[in-house]
Amino acid sequence: MAIRAVIFDYGMVLSQPQDPSALSNILAITGLDRETFDRHYWTHRHAYDMGQLNGRTYWQQFAQDTGLHLTQTDIERLIENDVLMWCTINEPMLAWARSLADAGLRIGILSNMGEETLSFMRQEFAWLGDFHHHTWSCELGIAKPDPAIYTHTCEKLEVLPSEALFLDDKPENVESARRVGLHALQFKGVAQLRETLASIGWPDHFPLPEETVGSTTA
Numbered sequence: 001m002a003i004r005a006v007i008f009d010y011g012m013v014l015s016q017p018q019d020p021s022a023l024s025n026i027l028a029i030t031g032l033d034r035e036t037f038d039r040h041y042w043t044h045r046h047a048y049d050m051g052q053l054n055g056r057t058y059w060q061q062f063a064q065d066t067g068l069h070l071t072q073t074d075i076e077r078l079i080e081n082d083v084l085m086w087c088t089i090n091e092p093m094l095a096w097a098r099s100l101a102d103a104g105l106r107i108g109i110l111s112n113m114g115e116e117t118l119s120f121m122r123q124e125f126a127w128l129g130d131f132h133h134h135t136w137s138c139e140l141g142i143a144k145p146d147p148a149i150y151t152h153t154c155e156k157l158e159v160l161p162s163e164a165l166f167l168d169d170k171p172e173n174v175e176s177a178r179r180v181g182l183h184a185l186q187f188k189g190v191a192q193l194r195e196t197l198a199s200i201g202w203p204d205h206f207p208l209p210e211e212t213v214g215s216t217t218a
Contacts, residue, residue: 145176
C-alpha cells in the first residue's frame with residue numbers, strides 16, 4: 001500500500017457524535033420528538049452543505065416542512081446549537097492525524113459542511129492549521145458523494161487517488177471514493193479502524209491510531 005496522504009471526513013470522524021446537550025436544546029426549541037426531528041433535519045441538509053441554503057434559510061425551510069412557527073430568536077438559537085452539536089472533537093483521531101503528518105504524510109479534511117459551522121470552526125479550532133488542505137462543500141458548491149469533490153481534494157493535496165486513504169462514517173461516501181480510486185474505509189470507531197488498518201497491510205513506518213490520548217489544545 002503506497003500511501004502519501006490520509007483524508008479525513010470531519011463529522012463523526014474528527015468530531016464526536018452529536019453533543020447531547022445541544023441536541024436537547026434543539027428538541028426543546030422545536031418541540032418535536034427525536035424521530036420526527038431527525039426525519040426533517042436531514043431533508044434539506046445536502047442543500048445546506050452545498051451552500052444553497054444558509055443557517056437562516058435552512059431553518060426557515062425546516063419550519064415550513066414541519067408546520068412550526070419559529071421566531072428570529074428561535075432560529076438564532078437553533079443555528080447556535082446546531083453548530084455546537086457537531087463541535088466536540090474526537091481527540092484520538094486528531095492526535096493520529098498529527099502523528100501521520102509528523103511521519104511525512106499529507107493530511108487533509110474533506111467534509112460536507114454548512115457555512116455557520118465552518119465559520120465557528122475557523123474561529124475556535126487553531127488545529128485546522130495542522131492539515132495541509134481543507135475541502136468544505138459549502139465553499140466548493142459540490143458535496144459528497146459527488147466524485148468531483150474527491151478528485152478536487154486529491155489534486156489540492158498533490159497526490160493520486162490511489163495514493164490516498166479516505167475515512168468517512170457514511171457508506172455511500174466511502175463507495176463513491178472507492179470508485180474514484182481512493183483507498184476508502186468506513187469509520188466506526190478508533191478500535192475498529194486500528195484493527196482494519198493492521199489487517200490490510202498498513203505500512204509499519206506509519207503509526208496506527210490509539211484509543212486514548214492526552215488533552216489536545218483546540
